[in-house]
Amino acid sequence: MALDCPVASCDRTMPGSARICGACEAELDRELAAVPDLWADLDLAITRQTRLTSGGVGGRGNEKPLPWNERASEAADHLAVILLGWTRVLVASVHPLQGPVCASCDHPSCTYIHLGREPHHDPVHVSRWLRRHAGPLIAHPAGPDAVEEILLAARNARYATDAPPRxxxxxxxxxxxxxxxxxxxxxxxxxxxxxxxxxxxxxxxxVHARREWMLKALEDRQFGAPTIARALTSLIRPIKPALLHTWISRGKLQPAGLDESGRMVFRVGDVIDLMASGDTRGRQRDLVVA
Structure with missing residues (x-):
């Protein structure tokens, strides 16, 4: 018998014998494994060593880069709290035992002893501890909530670094x-x-309807080549700003005007039409995410 996955944001089904669907379980493992690298990215973003600025995504703007990224700081704090919070829930669910444990093994006794010992409060160490005990975490009565919160905290942290969601x-x-x-x-x-x-x-x-709606809303807007390339890469398929200038040289695309800085802007719908014609040497336009 198939049941709906109890993870709130998941729309998949699963066998009746499972606690959560296999895809959510695999995603939890990937996110916990990625925490060390994500934490390093957050450190860079917090101290503004990345290219984050207080200006918008498109264009350089007049605002100077900030020396501190409050969004990344809050996301890092939230991720650390979520990871440590569910670690404490697991530790509290077992009776702590004394004794040595193997450094790396599958012995049930070692796993149980290790499960009763709260790890150091470093998020990287905590994530590794949680990954080792993902089974007991998922089996816990609040396991689906734990998976939902950990996945959400990890994704929000990744968005805060301005890294594209994988x-x-x-x-x-x-x-x-x-x-x-x-x-x-x-x-x-x-x-x-x-x-x-x-x-x-x-x-x-x-998903399909919303991406169609976004493209329709963009058709008559005018932006520079980098902004259009970022938007259409997300909504249709990868496209580089240089391709717009190639189309200009071939007489296939005409600028819609100049912006305040004197740079060329283009009508987004004209670029979409050229992408649909297949002139990008790639696939035909495919708005269905597949």
Missing amino acids: DLVYAGPCDACEGDLYARPGAVSVCCRWCVDEDGQRPRYD
Whole structure:
């Protein structure tokens, strides 16, 4: 018998004998394994050693880079709290035992003893401890909530570093809270991870419809080549700003005008049409995330 996965943001089914679906279990393992690298990225972002600025995504703007990234700092604090919090839940669920344990083994006795010992409060060490005990975490009565919170905290931390979400596609903002929605490749729908209605349900959106809506809203807008390339790379497929200038030289694309800095801007719809024609030497336009 197939059941819905109890992880709130998941729309998959699972065998009735499972606690969560295999995809969520695999994603939890990937995110916990990635925490050391993610934590290093957060350190760089917090001290503004990356290219984060207080200006918008498109263009350089007049604002100077900030010496401190508050968003990354808050995301790092939240990730650390979530990881340590669920570690303490696991430690409290067993009776602590004394005795030596193997450095690396599958002995049930060593696993149990290790499970009763709270790790150092360093997020990297905690993530490794949680990964070793992912089985007991998922089997815990609150396991689905733990998976949901850890995945959300890790993704929010990654977004705060301005690193593109891995293996996810942008599906626009939530209508209620305007938070960014990211879906798995091939997903039919995506739900907001922040909003909950009166019935305790999260709002769910059709991925294909929202990406069509975003493209329609962009068609008559005018931007510089880098901004258009970033947007259409996310919504259709990868495209480089230099390709727009190649189209100009071939007489296939005409600038829509100049911006305040005297740089050329283009109508987004014209670029979409050229991408649909297959002139990017790639696949035809495919708006269905597959």
